[in-house]
Amino acid sequence: MSELSDLYQVILLEHNHKPxxxxxxxxxxxxxxxxxxxxxxxxxxxxxxxxxxxxxxxFQGTGCAISRASASMMTQSIKGKxxxxxxxxxxxxxxxxxxxxxxxxxxxxxxxxMLSGVVQFPVRIKCAILAWHTLRAAxxxxxxxxxx
Amino acid sequence: xxxxNPKARRAGAAVSGLDVAKIRQDFPILGQTVHGKPLxxxxxxxxxxxxxAVIDTLVRYxxxxxxxxxxxxxxxxxxxxxxxxxxxxxxxxxxxxxxDREIIFVRGTTEAINLVAxxxxxxxIGPEDEIVISAMEHHSNIVPWQMLCQERGAxxxxxxxxxxxxxxxxxxxxxxxxxxxxxxxxxxxNALGTINPAKQIVELxxxxxxxxxxxxxxxxxxxxxDVQALGCDFYAFSGHxxxxxxxxxxxxxxxxxxEAMPPYQGGGDMIRSVTYEKTLYNTLPYKFEAGTxxxxxxxxxxxAIDYVNAIGLDRIAAYEEExxxxxxxxxxxxxxxxxxxxAKEKAGILSxxxxxxxxxxxxxxxxxxxxxxxxxxxxxxxxxxxxxxxATARASLSFYNTREEIDALVKGIDRVIEVFS
Numbered sequence: 206m207s208e209l210s211d212l213y214q215v216i217l218l219e220h221n222h223k224p225x226x227x228x229x230x231x232x233x234x235x236x237x238x239x240x241x242x243x244x245x246x247x248x249x250x251x252x253x254x255x256x257x258x259x260x261x262x263x264f265q266g267t268g269c270a271i272s273r274a275s276a277s278m279m280t281q282s283i284k285g286k287x288x289x290x291x292x293x294x295x296x297x298x299x300x301x302x303x304x305x306x307x308x309x310x311x312x313x314x315x316x317x318x319m320l321s322g323v324v325q326f327p328v329r330i331k332c333a334i335l336a337w338h339t340l341r342a343a344x345x346x347x348x349x350x351x352x353x
Numbered sequence: 354x355x356x357x358n359p360k361a362r363r364a365g366a367a368v369s370g371l372d373v374a375k376i377r378q379d380f381p382i383l384g385q386t387v388h389g390k391p392l393x394x395x396x397x398x399x400x401x402x403x404x405x406a407v408i409d410t411l412v413r414y415x416x417x418x419x420x421x422x423x424x425x426x427x428x429x430x431x432x433x434x435x436x437x438x439x440x441x442x443x444x445x446x447x448x449x450x451x452x453d454r455e456i457i458f459v460r461g462t463t464e465a466i467n468l469v470a471x472x473x474x475x476x477x478i479g480p481e482d483e484i485v486i487s488a489m490e491h492h493s494n495i496v497p498w499q500m501l502c503q504e505r506g507a508x509x510x511x512x513x514x515x516x517x518x519x520x521x522x523x524x525x526x527x528x529x530x531x532x533x534x535x536x537x538x539x540x541x542x543n544a545l546g547t548i549n550p551a552k553q554i555v556e557l558x559x560x561x562x563x564x565x566x567x568x569x570x571x572x573x574x575x576x577x578x579d580v581q582a583l584g585c586d587f588y589a590f591s592g593h594x595x596x597x598x599x600x601x602x603x604x605x606x607x608x609x610x611x612e613a614m615p616p617y618q619g620g621g622d623m624i625r626s627v628t629y630e631k632t633l634y635n636t637l638p639y640k641f642e643a644g645t646x647x648x649x650x651x652x653x654x655x656x657a658i659d660y661v662n663a664i665g666l667d668r669i670a671a672y673e674e675e676x677x678x679x680x681x682x683x684x685x686x687x688x689x690x691x692x693x694x695x696a697k698e699k700a701g702i703l704s705x706x707x708x709x710x711x712x713x714x715x716x717x718x719x720x721x722x723x724x725x726x727x728x729x730x731x732x733x734x735x736x737x738x739x740x741x742x743x744a745t746a747r748a749s750l751s752f753y754n755t756r757e758e759i760d761a762l763v764k765g766i767d768r769v770i771e772v773f774s
Contacts, residue, residue: 209718209721209772212717213714213718213773218772218773243729244713244728244744245729245730245737245743245744246743247743268743269712269713270710270711326717329717332713
């Protein structure tokens, strides 16, 4: 049961309840849709990128608490960052979820570390990482991201 | 969890005379703990657990009898052949088919449907022809027909259902016509539990001369099936949902139709003679069983059928219905929970969504309590879309489940509400 409370941390539940940047942007210059075909989670991501800086970000969609909170926390963590920094965050975040026991870069990840409990629930990693795959698709100019 | 609460015993006994406590001892896996909690297995629509009799049969077959069939003069081959063919008779009796040769061993329901699509469909369905399915099909009863339609220039028509998940028979009837060349419908919905009016579906299609395939994956394990009374032309089910091994399933087909169909796959056992100039195909059912089949699976399925018959499918159906009603009553009292699929005629499937939590979160929290359910779209995405849900949580029942396990589910859901409050 301690694992369960590691997963559903208060801050995660709070993001699920009141997701940040949960809106469609007017005139976004990058967008992508993400799907988790196994679960049916879906997310639409909207970005404004000025001179390599993510000036604004919004998302919409349906999904479980993990995918929704992860998307919400991602938007907070990448807003104002450069595209290169966002990629670095993605790498660090993915490492945290897929390499149990590896040291996490708390300084880099900040609040994203609250999702570290997912590592104990391998089937839920896809939920947590969906928003990030969608971000990468949007930045690479692809329209659709899938966790499959 | 080796011994079930005596109350469960009484509950079972009261309705159907099932000694559930004793039955549970036949299923070794049910005695396990998961995450330190007694396993509550409510994912029977995905696959059922196996009684010791089935496990022992597989061990016995491989230990004492393993040989290839239909071709050996030696003792083991003859024993294996006899037992393999004996199961064909058991399946014929289970479905009340007219003849053994109408029973084809396949990998599962999916392969059975693909066999009909490829062997019957490609021969009999052409441009402008129509295939009718329902709005509550599993992907395995959608995609093979889409593939066939694409290849043959035919059209897939979908008979709608209402918000309760019941087939709209009038709309179905209106879809039928001279262009209808095949109807393929689910007997019991895997996502909702709806029991479709199979006999009426068949009668209406036959008025237009269209043969009917019934997907019985969720029906065969839970009720008596009589293909002659239903009047269907094809019936498909999977062994692993009927307490047998995975990788073995059944296609029943009316002999006249099967006779006229070309083979599905070429290979050994499906031929009578082969020369480079001409190959003569074997008779039914071997024409459709190319290559060495899943002999152990067939024999294991035979043991599962014996097991189920010893209890009696009518008693199983009665007990599971009682349990479903109890489960429906319990879940209905939970605030924020909504049952998805409320057909009047329903099998033991409790699909639900909650205001408080997404199905995947429900599934994870229940798992931590040792409770196994399925979450997601249940391989029925178009149905989920029709009902306006992205996913559901699904508890599916078997005769080895108890009221106490339903109570555990309810407690688990309370825990979900607690986490998400």
